[in-house]
Amino acid sequence: MPWFWEGMKSPIRTLSRRRPDQPPGVTPGRPVATALPPGATWNPGICPVEALQEDSGAIAVEFDRCVHCMRCQQPEAGVAWAYDYQWARQHTPPLPRAFQHSIHVRIIDAGDCGACLSEVRQLTGPVYSLHRFGIYVTPTPREADVLLAVGPVTAGMKAALREAYQAMPTPKRVVAVGVCALNGGIFADGFAVEGGAARVVPVDVAVGGCPPPPLAILDALQRVIGRGLARSGEVRA
Ligand code: SF4
Ligand code: SF4
Missing domain, CATH: 3.30.70 (Alpha-Beta Plaits)
Structure with a gap:
């Protein structure tokens, strides 16, 4: 866990998402x-x-x-x-410009194996430091601007995912993280899965991988608010 020890030794140093990574860096490319x-x-x-x-x-x-x-x-x-982290595919325009200052994200575990959620959780640690971008995790969908879904959407989580989306104020966006959330992944043929978040809610940004690395997820959240990559012309909204 080199990232852990780097964070312990330099707790105020965070990773630059613009810095090109080199093997064996924090993202596998x-x-x-x-x-x-x-x-x-x-x-x-x-x-x-x-x-x-x-x-x-x-x-x-x-x-x-x-x-x-x-x-x-x-x-x-x-x-x-x-060796970069630009795995996200953006299907809709970013949130309005006012959201560039700060957004709140509601995370829904829709039946993931634990690995995608683990990668998402790392974003709040000292290395990735999600909050420095003004992106905060909220426990309630009623104050969320972005719904982040992981997992293939089990039958038991289908209603929870849909109701969380419906409870969010507009405008809002959905980020699906991991191939399970995109199309069911290895669980796609399971008897108790819907086969991805897109079958329940409209997905705006899709991040593949099994699981995707934290920087790819951070990149997806940045795309939702039209930061960084949008200025460089990489976001095709
Ligand atoms: S899943 Fe296919 S495209 Fe992706 S790294 Fe493996 S071989 Fe390459
Ligand atoms: S995409 Fe892979 S890591 Fe993520 S929930 Fe599915 S099986 Fe687990």
């Missing part, structure tokens, strides 16, 4: 779309969840499926790798 040399062959079976597809002479990555097994990081896979 991600596969990126890779052009195939003419006549080159590659093995699509390298990906256990079919997140890699050939498209117009390039290998495309479907982040809503990628579980981050890192198999395609091997050189023989022929897939390029980026």
